[in-house]
Amino acid sequence: MSKHTLYDTVWDSHRVATLPSGQDQLLIGLHLIHEVTTPQAFAALREKGLTVAFPHRTFATMDHIIPTDTIARPYKDSQAESMAQALEHNVAEYGIPFFGPSSQKQGIVHVVGPELGITQPGMTIACGDSHTSTHGAFGSLAFGIGTTEVQHVLETQSLALSRLKVRRITFDGPLPQGTYAKDVILKIIQTLGVKGGIGYAYEFGGTTFEAMSMEERMTVCNMSIEGGARIGYINPDETTYAYIKGRPYAPSDENWDKAVAYWNSIKSTDQSEYDDVVHFNAADLEPMVTWGITPGQSVSINQSIPTLQDISESDRKTTEDAYAYMKITPGQPIKGLKVNVVFIGSCTNSRISDLREAARILEGKTVQSTVQTIVVPGSQQVKAQAEAEGLDRIFQAAGAQWRNAGCSMCLAMNPDQLIGDQVCASTSNRNFMGRQGSPTGRTLLMSPAMAAAAAITGCVTDVRDMILELGEKS
Template sequence: MSKTLVEKIWDAHVVKSETGFPDILYIDTHLIHEVTSPQAFDGLRKRGLPVFRPQQTVATADHNVPTIDQLLPIKEELSRYQVDMLTKNCAEFGIELYGLGHPFQGIVHVIGPELGITLPGKTMVCGDSHTSTHGAFGAIAFGIGTSQVEQVFATQCLLQQKPKTMKIEVNGTLGKGVSAKDIILYIISKISAAGGTGYFIEYAGSAIEALSMEARMTICNMSIEMGARGGLIAPDQITFDYIKGREFAPASAEWDKSLAYWKTLYSDADAKFDSVLTFKAEDIAPMITYGTNPGMGMGIRENIPSTSSQPDKEQLSYQKALDYMGFDDDSSLIGKPVDYVFIGSCTNSRIEDLREVAEFVKGKQKAENVTVWIVPGSKQVEQQAKNEGLDQIFEQAGFQLREPGCSACLGMNEDKIPAGKYCVSTSNRNFEGRQGPDARTLLVSPLTAAAAAVTGKITDIREMLTKA
């Protein structure tokens, strides 16, 4: 019987399935961090339970950590408490921890792939919605709640309804200055922030296949922003080349065995999807959001859609979003002054992102009105950036290269955007208050962010690339 890639991986991990009930799904790898794990550990203690398979759990500190002076005691009380509790819990329950100061520490969705922990055909979960990032490797990866974190601790399984499947094809060749971040923002703008609800999405097509692994991670990372359960891309030679030789990747005979299995991980030619959408790469421009959900996006040279063009039942919330952002119907964002530029998050903080920004800003200076934070996704990314001299390029341009963490992606740690200020951000969410109380977020690609940093305003990166 023909199957989609999701069905192949899902069915291989079902421990038990009965009509009318959720499947019992086995979880290969459980990723945890300091924010959503403490209550789950307490639940185990109250029930007198161990972590069932601690060797399949990996921990790091990332969400609520400072990104300056990480080797010093943490000043912020809640952050210090959460990191201390993670250290204590991992020691008590026998879990590997890559804490602050460890060479493998970083954002959980960055370190999994770079360490060779994320592999094709796996099921992976984490108490974080952007776990879908790992789907770039041809894995079923999704976020879970704290009670489910406890379930996985105790049983290495979850009760899960089998999701519907959607295929999104992007064919053709991307234009100059257009990247993976623009692809996913474009898709979400077309199908809305709820367009993928109930689905697990497989991304395919020539434009997807041409992407690097880091670009594919950006695509899968934001699957959740269209309401999807997760997203994945079939593994290929680009995937295999990325994995080979990484710290915890299979090696020698085990590599050959794994590779043979990985090469079976694709949707059969006649597999049936519940929904299929197709887009042309040539239609995608550099994107920017103008509202308070990732579906409120547009090509950077377009005008903000009018409130009257929205469905009647959505007009009130739409106008509320524009009021929050301080924008008007039918207006352009080109030339709009900005206050902060944030380049980081589990969406765009990998070495390729930093290289792209450094190449563009080399020999340039940031605008005086802008504060620029560059936050690498991991200690390994940070070290690689320094090895390549990217830190010197950033410093000379007036950009601040900080230490790894989720940083200004979310208003949880010390890196907050002040109220009323505009932040051009490579992160994944532009909700009200996401980057700090009353902060205003515009989601873009790393290149578009770099252009805003240099010019001090919203700028079409294509103009600057043409001049160069």
């Protein structure tokens, strides 16, 4: 069992009681909610005649169903409209802070929490969304929950949970040019498998993560769940504190030193013990692209799609299902695969640094006329920042569409959906069958730079060649 890790320290400080089952009752310091996974929880609360125990420890925004072309109400989709109204009604009735579209702070819940300084180290954070692991980038224990658990948090600000094991994953060395945080996490999932993290929290450490910005760290922690780990985290450091300082919900200047001292006190140390340790070397990293129907089915850009000989017996059926669904041939190179749609956005890759990287590749170029390219900022604040920097003009000049903030085509609960068996180069987190709104739609996951490169050429492309070209010009 792990000892003296950040996971253990934060867990212990939030333990309310040991329940008869042996599980711990854990205080949830921060509860984030959105429109899709909460209406049933509020309905149950009302039915039981209960109220929200700590309304100021829950924050709400709207992201999954929101259209990205216009925010005019009522929404054309009557189901989306009633879902939005249910959330607005619930937050008003219980006095829950709400960042709706008129606040100019609306966005994807995992973008909004950090950018407002609500997400901080040492917290336990729960949200009815599996990508809550994103907030672990700040050194918090953040994880997705179901709707019944949302109800438990509303009623009691706590949950019945079992302790996880802790696996430390180290990555060392500078990222080679043209590779990004997205490639790091895709490599980890490819190596450890999509079920490798079941029962574990992942602690990411080493010089690669230390050198990353908070936004890059969020990309990594975001996809922990795709490797089966409900929690992924990085110990807080000066980069973390510099990011938080001055944000609306950050500790005030007079309490800042106390906050930093507390955050430093929860970190893993040289004395920490782990249940497992895995090491990677960044020098070997190349741009990664998924070819199949799980985020673990990926190759680097110069590799070919694996043949059945490369696959273990127990992965055979998933592999054969993937070949059939993706309509690809084993052994064919990933490079050159045609794409119909490019989606740049989602809680994985819709922050300002992601958009800057995509814009750097697209600047002065034109996307293929056959490729619909949509760029969806993660929040209204990201959108405003991008527009202040002129990124919107770069995207539009290249022929891409510049949209309003939301989850959009990551899970296609709004009108942004693939049609038929379109292939989408996507910066999102899941390439599951039907994920992007069409039961036969096909998704290739990659970094924002790689997606931008695919938009220009109309096929899967090694972005390093384009970066090289940029370097020669400048």
